[in-house]
Amino acid sequence: MKPRGRVQMLRCALGGVEATVAHTTHAFARHSHDRFGIGIVVAGGQRSASGRGPVEARVNDVITVNPGEVHDGSPLDEHGRAWRMLYFEPSLVIGTVAECAESPLREVELTRPVLNDAELSLRFARLFSVAVNEANEGVSPDNLACEEALVALFSYVAQYHATSLPHRPGHIGPVGPVARAKNRIDDDPASASTLADLAAEAGMSRFQLLRSFAHEVGLPPHAYRMQRRVLLARQLIASGSTLADSAVSAGFSDQSHMTRAFVRLLGVTPASYAAAVR
Structure with missing residues (x-):
């Protein structure tokens, strides 16, 4: 199958966040990201060998990935799939989740690679709209709206779809x-x-x-x-x-x-x- 379609980087009004949209048949080799990823499949479907086991995602499913988590991705059929993704700097996610938990954290992990959660989809769509769509439509971004949407997304993620580890000052693990x-x-x-x-x-x-x-x-x-x-x-x-x-x-x-x-x-x-x- 020859890759067709495209993956496109978009401008994002939030610092520490990258945005992509895609509609492609491209099969991605095993790789990882240095950021947290959260997105929505908007057409077709994808099969992935993720760090948390093999998964399939279809239209309206939310997909996630943790920093350093090795995964791949290929379409379920010749029509490919389309998605919208936001990639967040780890410090941004840990800091925002810590605000919601009102305690210092040293680590956050998104617990499932594929989710079917209408409320999560709505909160993601809101953040994508104010931070990405408006920034790419020539509309001056509303920083307050962007921050509110960011906190609303991660307060929900922290409550239902993430595991957090408390900060332990001075702790350094062994280096193998x-x-x-x-x-x-x-x-x-x-x-x-x-x-x-x-x-x-x-x-x-x-x-x-x-x-x-x-x-x-x-x-x-x-x-x-x-x-x-x-x-x-x-x-x-x-x-x-x-x-x-x-x-x-x-x-x-x-x-x-x-x-x-x-x-x-x-x-x-x-x-x-x-x-x-x-």
Whole structure:
């Protein structure tokens, strides 16, 4: 099946939030996001192997994803599917949910990847309307309305569809061998580290690291590094760097290499992303 249709980044009036709309047959490879995602399927259906098990979502279903949760996505039939999504910075979600809970939190997890909840759909649609639709229709965004809709959405999510962990000052968990290798990639995704370099960091053989990394992270080291390079390129583009400079700084061989990685993982080109965030 050849991909058709498109995924489009849209301007959003809220800082720390990215918006996309899509109608596509594109099958997304296994990947994760650095943000929370909440959206609605508006046409067709999708099958996903999510971090919380295999799921299917159809029209009017709400779909969610947690930061770092490895998943994929393919249409249920040749007609593809359409959705609207909002991606939220983790600090924004944790801070907003903490306000609703009136207590400090260190972690929030959206508990189900697919939901059929009419009230949740309404609250999402309200936020999308005031923060995205109006911003892309030339209407001056109403910041108060945007904030109210954001709090209304996450107060409901916090009550019915999320698990929260309290903040524990000074708590630092142990760093295991795979985490050390992963941290090396996170610290410098543009680096040309070899599997032997990462294995040495973890204190394992290359075979042991490859097997353990894929088991714990959900992706092999090369795929994970490619994803982190896309994230770095996104950050550079959003800060105003040219596409060519962003590609080189993020470790891609050239701009075409970066573009292919963007489309494969995000469904949008770097140029489309730049137009939406600048």
